[in-house]
Amino acid sequence: MMTTIPQHFANREAAAELLAHRLASYAGKHPLVLAIPRGALPMGRIIANTLHGDLDVVLVRKIGAPGNPEYAIGAVDEDGRIWTDPMASRLGIDAQYIRDEAARQLEVIKARRTQYTPIHPAIDPQGRIVIVVDDGVATGATLGAALRLLRQQRPARLIAAFAVAPPDTIAQLRPLADDLVYLAAPEPFYAVGEFFTDFREVKDEEVLEILRATSPRQEPEQP
Numbered sequence: 001m002m003t004t005i006p007q008h009f010a011n012r013e014a015a016a017e018l019l020a021h022r023l024a025s026y027a028g029k030h031p032l033v034l035a036i037p038r039g040a041l042p043m044g045r046i047i048a049n050t051l052h053g054d055l056d057v058v059l060v061r062k063i064g065a066p067g068n069p070e071y072a073i074g075a076v077d078e079d080g081r082i083w084t085d086p087m088a089s090r091l092g093i094d095a096q097y098i099r100d101e102a103a104r105q106l107e108v109i110k111a112r113r114t115q116y117t118p119i120h121p122a123i124d125p126q127g128r129i130v131i132v133v134d135d136g137v138a139t140g141a142t143l144g145a146a147l148r149l150l151r152q153q154r155p156a157r158l159i160a161a162f163a164v165a166p167p168d169t170i171a172q173l174r175p176l177a178d179d180l181v182y183l184a185a186p187e188p189f190y191a192v193g194e195f196f197t198d199f200r201e202v203k204d205e206e207v208l209e210i211l212r213a214t215s216p217r218q219e220p221e222q223p
Contacts, residue, residue: 007183007186008195008196009196011200012040012042012163012196012202013043015043015135015164015183015196016042016045017050019043019133019181020050020051023131029051029053030052030129031053031131032123032130033047033048033055033131034058034132034133034146035056035057035134036132036134036143037057038201039202040133040134040135041057041202041206041207041210042202042210044210047131051131053131054123054214056120056122058149059077059112060075060142061105061108062075062141063084063098063101063105064101065093066097072138072141073088073091074088075141077148079149081145081149083144083148116207124153125153125155126153127155127156128155129156129159130156130157131159132158132177133162136163136193137170137173137192138169140169143173144173144176147177148176157178158176160177160179161180161181162181162182163182163183163192163196164186165182166186166189167185170182
């Protein structure tokens, strides 16, 4: 039996070019592209530029498992809401640990908003076509929290765009968005980084540079 080889990407920028092509129907509709810091910012810039939209961030942070912070058992959004994966209870993770870790991650969110706002004030997603960009999705906790947060802000349409995720995570995310746009859904799936040749860490300095260079476009006047 032949094994299907998962799709790999040279880097985030190459994946973003492919996603922008898949999202071409939104070009000229002034979409708001919201990237999840930090890794998705280089991708968000390419997608926003290609679609002639605005770029901003959506601030959510994953809650990592005890002893394995890269494995998301939940997430916290900018409003302080905590979303937990059912896996957390199956693993017997203490509720106090989740609250403490959420509080710690919320401090990171607040610090980033304080850092970003002077150079790039937040853009209101209400009534906009919103495209939430992530480089890849493992458990879906972080992206799911972002989509739930944004749905409450009443966008006209909510789209999630990412390079790669396992099929079961895609199924969990599907009810949270009006559309999912992705490039690969491989199995087995161990970590997002295994599907990129170059998956370097995106530094704070690069995020700030991207935000400084990005100013909201004026909403086109209606005829």
